[in-house]
Structures are given as C-alpha cells and as structure tokens.
Amino acid sequence: MNELRGSCLCGGVRYTLTAPLSEIGLCHCQQCRKANGSAFAANAPIPETAFQLLAGAELLKAYESSPGKQRVFCGHCGSPVYSRNARKPGVLRLRIGLLDTPAGHSPDFHFMTAYRADWYAIRDNLPQHPEYPS
C-alpha cells in the first residue's frame, strides 16, 4: 500500500499509518459538527496498532465528550486527530482531514444524519444512516 501520513494544522503532531483505510464515514452528529466547526466529520476506523505517532505526543489532549468517548486533539492548534471509545478497545476513529497523503479511499456513507445541520444538503448518492450504523 501507499504510505499514509497525517499532521495537524501546526505540524506539531505527525503520524503514519501502517494499514490502509477500510471505511470512511461522514458523521453529522452535533458533537462532530462542533468539534470540527463544519457540517460533518470524515472519520475512518483504524486499529490502534496501525497508528504510529512520529511527533507531538506531548501536544495531544483529550476531551471526554460523552462517557467513555474521548476526542483527541492537538492542544496547540486544536486540530481533531482521532477519537477513541472505551466500548471499542483497540480502535481509533481517525479524522482523515489531517492526511497529507492521498487517502486511497472514498467516503462510504453518511451517518447520524438525523442531526444534520439545516444549512447543509447532502447531494451525493451515498447511503444515509439516521443514527449510528450498526
């Protein structure tokens, strides 16, 4: 596979992935909208073991946005890096807007569309899940 690398806005946090992206979901929940300041977040689950931090461990901060769910971001520039959920050990949900290399994968679906921002209309043909896809 092509190497996947990502970094935050200030460049302090840098990582590489040792596994390809298997799935990209576009999350319209209110928390993701607020955490990203945008209409949705583009998230990809990856095994924790495939995420290798190259720099910036001291910059990473975590905010527990709901019980057991931590949103990890760069404490200097605020870029969202990934989230982790205690109910899904070993999996990180990567915020793929931070990738510096081609993702090699297109979005697969929208989810939490019941909470979509009224100012954003979905105009693609991807599946839409009103809640979290099971």
Ligand SMILES: [Zn+2]
């Ligand atoms: Zn940063």
Ligand SMILES: [Zn+2]
């Ligand atoms: Zn979300």
